[in-house]
Amino acid sequence: MFTFGIRGVPSSVKVGDYPCPQCNQNQRYRHRRVRKFFTLDFIPIIPPGNAGEYVECRNCKGTFLPKVLERGSKNKEFMALYEKAMRHSMIKMMLADGVIDENEKKVVLGIVNRFGNNHLTNDQLEALISESERDHTDVTQSLKQISSSLNDHGKETMSKCALHVALADGNFDPSEKKRIAQMGTALGMTSSHLKGIYFEIFQQNSA
Numbered sequence: 123m124f125t126f127g128i129r130g131v132p133s134s135v136k137v138g139d140y141p142c143p144q145c146n147q148n149q150r151y152r153h154r155r156v157r158k159f160f161t162l163d164f165i166p167i168i169p170p171g172n173a174g175e176y177v178e179c180r181n182c183k184g185t186f187l188p189k190v191l192e193r194g195s196k197n198k199e200f201m202a203l204y205e206k207a208m209r210h211s212m213i214k215m216m217l218a219d220g221v222i223d224e225n226e227k228k229v230v231l232g233i234v235n236r237f238g239n240n241h242l243t244n245d246q247l248e249a250l251i252s253e254s255e256r257d258h259t260d261v262t263q264s265l266k267q268i269s270s271s272l273n274d275h276g277k278e279t280m281s282k283c284a285l286h287v288a289l290a291d292g293n294f295d296p297s298e299k300k301r302i303a304q305m306g307t308a309l310g311m312t313s314s315h316l317k318g319i320y321f322e323i324f325q326q327n328s329a
Contacts, residue, residue, distance in 0.1 A: 135175070140191055142179045144237070150180040153188060176272065184237070185276045207264045208280060209234050209242070211305060213254045214261040215287045218301040222251065223291035233283045261301065262308035269309045277309045278319060285323050 135153040142149040155175045176185045212233055216226045227247065234242050242250075269277070284305055288298035306316045 138191075140177070142182065142184065144182045144184040145179060149182070151191075152178045152180065153191065154178055183275045183279075185272055205234070205237065207268050208237055208283070209250065210254070210264055211261055211280060212283060212287050213247075213250055215284045215298065215301055215305075216251070217254060218288070218298045219293075219295040220297075221291070225292075226287055226290040227251075229287050229290040233286070237279070237283075262304050265305055265308035272309065277311055278315075280309065281306055281311065281316060281319050282323060285319065289323070289327065 135155050137150065137152050139148050140151050141147070142151070153175070154177070175188050177188055177190050178185050212230045216222060216230055227244075231242060231244065231247050234247075265280075272280075281302065284302050288294055288302065303313070303316065306313075
């Protein structure tokens, strides 16, 4: 029996140097294009079209919109590709079990300030939490919009961050596990991929 599917295959468009928004200095980059292929027994055979493009920093592995390469682009005016989705996802992750824990706040703040180009203060985080509590937008919507432009490293990073937020209060609630699974599906990750991430993080925590 044959197995059919669709798979995204990245290819390099060009390479060069650019001012990385996350490293805050010039770094080597790869401009990559993702093409979707129909697969037969997991082998790509027919390319139905492009799925997206991104620029990948060779140093920090961050992924960005191609506009980061535009002449005259300023770092302070450019946000990493997944910064907004990261903020939204991490806050929604914190709210998944209906309890806001101070340790979770610290972890969320650390994550968004590590992977974002725009520093977030405690007061700004509180404002975003209040906004998110009133906003019932499905967290997966923003992730689906960027999934085709994120490499595997970017997807894994977002999933690992979500798991760190969930574990920050010492209790991995079923609602949190469900939300991480939803995020993984929106990012195009398989359940086995997520299980591998669970195993890695739990091993680190038990060490």
